[in-house]
Amino acid sequence: MTKIIVTGAAGLVGQNVIARLKGEPGITIVGIDKHPANTALLRRLHPQVEVIEADLAVEGPWMDVFAGADAVLLNQAQIGGLEEEEFVANNVTATQLIVSAMRRHAVPYFVHISSSVVNSKADDFYTRTKTTQERFIDTVTDIAHVVLRPTLMFGWFDRKHLGWLRRFMDRTPVFPIPGNGNFIRQPLYVGDFASIIVSSLRSRKTGTFDISGLEQIPYGDLIRLIHRTVKPRAKIVHIPYRLFWWLLFVYGKFSANPPFTTNQLEALVIPETFPVIDWPAIFGVTATPLGDAIRETYLDARYSSIVLDF
Structure with a gap:
């Protein structure tokens, strides 16, 4: 049985990945998110998935769930808000604690969801903290991983x-x-992006890819x-x-x-407009x-x- 942990599980990407991944044989999914209403929705939609409501920017029992995990989808993000502290907590501090939990429990692989904004000239809380987040991920050389930078997406949820x-x-x-x-x-269809994530989890793809x-x-x-x-x-x-x-x-x-x-x-x-790579061929998925x-x-x-x- 393969155990996959999804952080930011109740958001747009997390919900779409879980909706497509839950039917795969031999997979156990654990979803972690701090949003009460969306976490409750995730539980209702997918009762077979273990869902944990927790703030990933604060150390806690959630870190023990990483024991025995085969892979992690590192996906939580603060996208909007007025306070810089929220962005730092969710995009930077939480990421550092997740990596700490992966190291503690010897998780061998993760998929990191970055953003196309790291290539932009924008200067706002989201861009700055996502850039800091990716720079930190680049220092994690002891755990195999892939970095995906999607553009704005549409789709379910x-x-x-x-x-x-x-x-x-x-x-x-x-x-x-x-x-x-x-x-x-x-526009980037989140269903296709979810397929890219699932493909990466299967193949243990490494590297950094801009997805548009x-x-x-x-x-x-x-x-x-x-x-x-x-x-x-x-x-x-x-x-x-x-x-x-x-x-x-x-x-x-x-x-x-x-x-x-x-x-x-x-x-x-x-x-x-954004540069295009041949992600269908790279990840073996159909656009x-x-x-x-x-x-x-x-x-x-x-x-x-x-x-x-x-």
């Missing part, structure tokens, strides 16, 4: 990005697209693809960029929690065509309606 946009289509009669919508996106979507698509076409798939109430309309910006600016003056901001609009219209991935994400009877708590 997605609570942000495309998931938020899809849900917004059900809440409004009009879905606005700024300008002509011809700003490129390169294989298909580029204009934002407007991506929205229309989602719209055709889910058939929501909203009608798609194009709004001139400057008008859209001023509408958001004025709305933001009267709303304490606007659904979309001028800063987000400015980021939206920047083309988003899901974008249209199929959208259908799997939003029409799956088991998971498409489930949204993680923030």
Whole structure:
């Protein structure tokens, strides 16, 4: 029996990996996460998986669970928040303690989930702590591991990005697209990323790999693809960029929690492309065509309606 420990088990990547890994014969999964609501959801969805609710940035009994583990998916992350201490705790301190637990119990292999932001020029709490995290992982030469740097993902359990946009289509009669919508996106399907992780756990792949979507698509076409798939109430309309910006600016003056901001609009219209490696060949997995991935994400009877708590 192979024992695999998944940290950050109740988040986007963890939930998707466990959903695909749990049916594999001869595998025992232990999931660890500190988010109460999402951890409860993980238990409900997968009662055969041992789920531990614990703060990985604090030493505790959770470290003993690593005894007898064959591999670890090191996946916990602080993505959003206002306090730097949260990012340091979850992205740096927790990682150091997990590696300590792996060393204590002689775990032979792990998959580390880094981020494409370590290659960027951004300077924020997330980028700084993920960069520090990966630099620390690079010093762990006594345990075999692979480092995966994904771009932004969509798929089952997605609570942000495309998931938020899809849900917004059900809440409004009009879905606005700024300008002509011809700003490129390169979405990565989390189902494919989960397959890469499972392949790495099987083959004990080592090295560092940047993982991005294989298909580029204009934002407007991506929205229309989602719209055709889910058939929501909203009608798609194009709004001139400057008008859209001023509408958001004025709305933001009267709303304490606007659904979309001028800063987000400015980021939206920047083309988003990434270098592509042949990850299907490298990891022996099949890439899901974008249209199929959208259908799997939003029409799956088991998971498409489930949204993680923030």
